[in-house]
Amino acid sequence: MSETSGQTRSALLKSSITLFSQRGYADVGIREIADAAGANIASIKYHFGSKKDLYLAAVAEVMGRNNSENAWKDLSEVPDDPRLAAQELIQFLRHSLKHLIPPGSSVESCSSLMIREALHPSEAFDSIVENLLIPNNEGLINLLGKLVPDADRPHLNNLAGSVMGQIMHIRIFRPFVERLRGVDLSNPDQLDQMAMHIAQFTLRGLGLKEIFIFEAIQSARETEAQFVQENKS
Amino acid sequence: MSETSGQTRSALLKSSITLFSQRGYADVGIREIADAAGANIASIKYHFGSKKDLYLAAVAEVMGRNNSENAWKDLSEVPDDPRLAAQELIQFLRHSLKHLIPPGSSVESCSSLMIREALHPSEAFDSIVENLLIPNNEGLINLLGKLVPDADRPHLNNLAGSVMGQIMHIRIFRPFVERLRGVDLSNPDQLDQMAMHIAQFTLRGLGLKEIFIFEAIQSARETEAQFVQENKS
DNA sequence: CTGTAATTCAATCAATCGATTGATTTATAG
């Protein structure tokens, strides 16, 4: 039976996710991974077969189900009402940035591994597209379609790109953004402020009425206020 | 005298820029670089000292002056007239995407090296910030200030982030975007179409009047038509 | 031409890489 605790296996996955995402495949040795996991070098071959197979398993782990509740908000079901859809968009933006707070978070690992695959695609490329990008892109298009009902598919794709670009820019270039603007992205308030800017910019970019945008943001701020208040109690 | 042709040195720089940007520092060996340059391994030590020093020299080369006329449009001087400033913004967007056409282009190298430094900063981080990011960010803020005169500095920084995010998203995630949307980013027409989408989205995001945006894009299309016509002759 | 500095070359260095072995320890079933 292979029904043991699997401590070593999961520890190797965890340490490899952290190291691979931070420094890339080639820069991380299997001894370093094993040490960080408190395991023996040979355990990598035993549990995964090879360094490459460990990397593929790590990517699959990060891009898997865990992620839809972590790095990206699920947008498969979105209300038809534009007002509610706008709230959903704002929450999506907040959600996408909020998980940046702890350094070395799951979001950071996910984003970093994605970028590294975009820079130099490996065998993991397809699995990222299938399991993460397509579902999220479809969800975002579904959401944007509620806000811009007369937009066709190519235009919705462009709009989704503009939204994702603003998010990923902050996720990826965090060190540059912090240096360039003198902001602290580990500060929840500054992070939320940035999310609300993207919300306003995006709702305007979609071509929505100013009154609609004003009310949406106003409503979102109240929701955040409630959320903060609830967490304080 | 050190006033020789310097063929080997520049060949090493060129090959290392390509290889480092495509596959990262750790994944590229000095033998591979020397072979691609048609040089001996020891020539790296002779001309640069070490592999790391070669990398630093390569980054400095890419981020240098060459770049302001290549990867990024110079925005240090922008007309005050909003109409002209809008044209400048559209040309900036076009310029930022147009150089993506040839695979392995200078823009691709510049973007890739930037991202790798954002993912895992090295000694080259500061030089990128000083020589490339700060000047470009200042230029973009200068330009956006003409279009949104009442915006304060932090807001302009946020707006610049939204613009840069949309550009970098396409630059970085090119393989993902092509797969996800079924587009071909080596096609100049599709690339310009994408630039014009970002232009419209951005001008709307800035909160400008629809008539102003319509005229700006209309005018830009005519400019592009003239440009194409001139190149055909 | 000769002499000197600049440059390139093949060969080799110790260190580290991923992978693998066989022995050992641990867990589980009968």
Add this chain to the structure above:
DNA sequence: CTATAAATCAATCGATTGATTGAATTACAG
């Protein structure tokens, strides 16, 4: 307990890494 399988371990494999040597070659001034 014993027996069998699962898991971990220290030790080592050949290959490759970046770095370095000293000889050979080239370029150029006098």
